[in-house]
Amino acid sequence: xxxxxxxxxxxxxxxxxxxxxxxxSTPERPKQxxxxxxxxxxxxxxxxxxxxxxxxxDVFVVTSAKLATATRRELSELPAANVVGEPDRRDTAAAxxxxxxxxxxAAAKGDPVVGFFPSDQMVxxxxxxxxxxxxxxxxxxxxxxxxxxxxRPSCPSTSFGYINPKTGAFFEKPSERRARAYLKQxxxxxxxxxxxxxxxxxxxxxxxxxDLCVLADGVPVPAALRRVYAALPRISFDFAVMEKAERxxxxxxxxxxxxxxxxxxxxxxxxxxxxxxxxxxxxxxxxSEGNICVARSARISLLGVKNLVVVxxxxxxxxxxxxxxxxxxxxxxx
Amino acid sequence: xxxxxxxxxxxxxxxxxxxxxxxxSTPERPKQxxxxxxxxxxxxxxxxxxxxxxxxxDVFVVTSAKLATATRRELSELPAANVVGEPDRRDTAAAxxxxxxxxxxAAAKGDPVVGFFPSDQMVxxxxxxxxxxxxxxxxxxxxxxxxxxxxRPSCPSTSFGYINPKTGAFFEKPSERRARAYLKQxxxxxxxxxxxxxxxxxxxxxxxxxDLCVLADGVPVPAALRRVYAALPRISFDFAVMEKAERxxxxxxxxxxxxxxxxxxxxxxxxxxxxxxxxxxxxxxxxSEGNICVARSARISLLGVKNLVVVxxxxxxxxxxxxxxxxxxxxxxx
Numbered sequence: 001x002x003x004x005x006x007x008x009x010x011x012x013x014x015x016x017x018x019x020x021x022x023x024x025s026t027p028e029r030p031k032q033x034x035x036x037x038x039x040x041x042x043x044x045x046x047x048x049x050x051x052x053x054x055x056x057x058d059v060f061v062v063t064s065a066k067l068a069t070a071t072r073r074e075l076s077e078l079p080a081a082n083v084v085g086e087p088d089r090r091d092t093a094a095a096x097x098x099x100x101x102x103x104x105x106a107a108a109k110g111d112p113v114v115g116f117f118p119s120d121q122m123v124x125x126x127x128x129x130x131x132x133x134x135x136x137x138x139x140x141x142x143x144x145x146x147x148x149x150x151x152r153p154s155c156p157s158t159s160f161g162y163i164n165p166k167t168g169a170f171f172e173k174p175s176e177r178r179a180r181a182y183l184k185q186x187x188x189x190x191x192x193x194x195x196x197x198x199x200x201x202x203x204x205x206x207x208x209x210x211d212l213c214v215l216a217d218g219v220p221v222p223a224a225l226r227r228v229y230a231a232l233p234r235i236s237f238d239f240a241v242m243e244k245a246e247r248x249x250x251x252x253x254x255x256x257x258x259x260x261x262x263x264x265x266x267x268x269x270x271x272x273x274x275x276x277x278x279x280x281x282x283x284x285x286x287x288s289e290g291n292i293c294v295a296r297s298a299r300i301s302l303l304g305v306k307n308l309v310v311v312x313x314x315x316x317x318x319x320x321x322x323x324x325x326x327x328x329x330x331x332x333x334x
Numbered sequence: 335x336x337x338x339x340x341x342x343x344x345x346x347x348x349x350x351x352x353x354x355x356x357x358x359s360t361p362e363r364p365k366q367x368x369x370x371x372x373x374x375x376x377x378x379x380x381x382x383x384x385x386x387x388x389x390x391x392d393v394f395v396v397t398s399a400k401l402a403t404a405t406r407r408e409l410s411e412l413p414a415a416n417v418v419g420e421p422d423r424r425d426t427a428a429a430x431x432x433x434x435x436x437x438x439x440a441a442a443k444g445d446p447v448v449g450f451f452p453s454d455q456m457v458x459x460x461x462x463x464x465x466x467x468x469x470x471x472x473x474x475x476x477x478x479x480x481x482x483x484x485x486r487p488s489c490p491s492t493s494f495g496y497i498n499p500k501t502g503a504f505f506e507k508p509s510e511r512r513a514r515a516y517l518k519q520x521x522x523x524x525x526x527x528x529x530x531x532x533x534x535x536x537x538x539x540x541x542x543x544x545d546l547c548v549l550a551d552g553v554p555v556p557a558a559l560r561r562v563y564a565a566l567p568r569i570s571f572d573f574a575v576m577e578k579a580e581r582x583x584x585x586x587x588x589x590x591x592x593x594x595x596x597x598x599x600x601x602x603x604x605x606x607x608x609x610x611x612x613x614x615x616x617x618x619x620x621x622s623e624g625n626i627c628v629a630r631s632a633r634i635s636l637l638g639v640k641n642l643v644v645v646x647x648x649x650x651x652x653x654x655x656x657x658x659x660x661x662x663x664x665x666x667x668x
Contacts, residue, residue, distance in 0.1 A: 023635075284665055286661075286664045286665055287658070287661075287664070295651075297632070298631070298632070298646065298647070298648065298649055298650050298651045299649065299650050299651070300650075300651045300653065301357075301650060301651065301652050301653070301654075301665045302653050302654070303652070303653070303654035303655065303658050303659075303661060303662065303664065303665060304654060304655035304657070304658030304661070305642065305653055305654065305655050308639065308653065310651070310653050312632065312646075312651050313632070314632065315632055315633065316632050316633050316634075316635060317629075317632045317633070317634045317635065317644070317646050317651055318635050318637070319634065319635070319636050319637070319639055319642065319644050319653055320635075320636070320637035320638060320639065321637065321638035321639050323638070324621070324637050324638030325637075327620075327621075327637060327638070328637065330620045330621070330637065331618055331620055331635045331637060
């Protein structure tokens with residue numbers, strides 16, 4: 001980086017709804033609070049891995065108003081005011097605007113670089129992660145571009161958006177066939193990490209989503225915030241802004257990233273018995289294979305079953321075919 | 335029945351170990367206490383259906399010493415002394431001898447007819463049941479035979495012993511192929527109901543299992559009972575006595591009998607949704623079929639699964655393939 005050292009602010013987006021790891025996670029305690037992967041909750045890990053590139057006072061969280069108190073408690077090292085609660089769910093465009101407004105209000109001095117990070121992912125090589133973020137922040141500091149961290153794909157996943165590292169063009173979650181083509185072309189996964197000068201974000205909102213400028217300028221007082229949100233459409237930042245942005249730069253990253261998107265993650269992070277079962281908590285397993293078994297209250301006993309996800313909590317017992325966990329939402333829409 | 339009216343005493347054998355309906359039933363609360371089938375526990379139903387053929391004071395129960403108190407509480411209409419606790423499990427030969435000793439001690443006057451009945455079965459036509467028992471008791475009263483109630487088979491079951499109604503010959507649980515042959519020959523199911531004069535039982539024990547005579551003569555005092563039991567082998571009444579008995583008469587019965595032997599019984603006694611699921615308690619079922627779902631504590635949610643038995647209690651969650659419930663014991667032998 002040449003000359004002046006840029007200010008760096010990090011915003012963690014924590015709008016998870018708790019469905020994909022239900023019943024371990026719930027709307028009141030969504031995925032970012034899960035302590036299953038590593039000893040700390042995922043949101044704590046998200047903050048911890050920023051150490052060395054952002055001080056606690058420069059880390060912000062945008063979450064739902066309902067979760068703000070629990071989030072402040074979980075992240076007690078952050079100033080309470082750095083955790084901003086959204087009065088309603090309005091998808092990521094509003095959350096990003098609010099994050100810019102919280103981390104770098106228009107009225108404040110300077111034009112910090114603001115980086116956005118998800119709250120519910122795993123990174124197994126945090127030092128490499130920080131190197132990539134530093135590099136991306138440096139690019140953002142000396143340009144008018146939004147810098148996107150692109151993850152090198154390990155498989156033709158249909159669960160992520162893709163990004164062309166040369167043009168910065170965004171592509172939505174593809175079919176498996178299309179995903180294979182993307183891999184051949186060298187496209188990267190869009191993992192929801194992007195970095196730009198605050199002024200760049202504000203200009204993009206002004207051009208593509210002017211409704212959101214009021215948020216990007218600074219966090220309104222609560223009554224005004226509720227009024228603004230009530231009038232907003234539900235729209236993602238990728239769709240509202242990024243797909244229309246002209247200057248996008250991609251910094252590739254390879255730091256053991258995992259979105260921990262579904263119970264399949266248990267198969268990646270936990271040891272298996274010799275018949276391929278993952279067991280967490282008290283489980284008796286007879287003549288059963290390929291199951292993910294998480295006992296958080298009552299003991300689980302499996303007899304003669306295959307490829308199930310079985311999870312017990314004091315309130316709920318989930319029994320799902322492993323190949324169907326992406327459809328978890330169907331359990332709630334009835 | 336000619337001349338003198340015979341005394342009739344009924345003995346209910348309640349030695350169940352609680353494994354086949356685990357975790358609804360447990361060793362401390364075995365199958366005969368289940369209230370799932372009909373509003374009353376199975377053992378209460380066993381006593382109730384004897385009304386009209388045996389007065390409460392003439393109904394006896396042989397159970398394990400550990401369950402004696404719970405059994406007296408459940409069957410409060412019986413005199414407490416009529417519930418006899420076995421100090422150890424020694425299979426049915428000892429239990430029958432003890433039942434004869436309790437219901438018709440050698441020192442007492444007369445030679446009553448004693449009928450033995452299981453504690454954990456369903457009878458949907460109790461009036462027909464009583465007619466059959468009356469007929470069997472009448473045959474027993476005027477003969478030196480053991481009269482066995484033979485159930486007309488509804489399928490070539492491999493779960494029951496069979497009996498040749500002409501010769502009284504007993505056959506152990508057969509292979510399916512052999513079971514089909516038995517059905518063609520008109521053999522009946524041995525449902526564990528048999529009736530004879532007390533003196534007939536005593537003579538059979540004297541000849542084939544002399545160790546048990548001391549029990550068949552009368553219930554020893556507790557210390558003596560423990561001593562006797564400690565020395566007894568584990569052997570069934572069918573094997574020790576019935577297969578060697580010379581005079582066996584068979585009275586066929588058809589009174590909606592069901593042994594409620596496993597979770598399969600839920601498929602017979604509960605309504606199904608249109609995808610063949612049985613649901614008891616709070617269950618959410620999405621794209622799943624042929625499951626038996628019994629929620630006794632936490633809500634069960636099924637997603638994309640087939641032919642499972644899923645049962646929740648506060649302590650345990652069972653997830654078993656429906657075709658494997660006969661192997662339930664394997665969950666405990668580890």
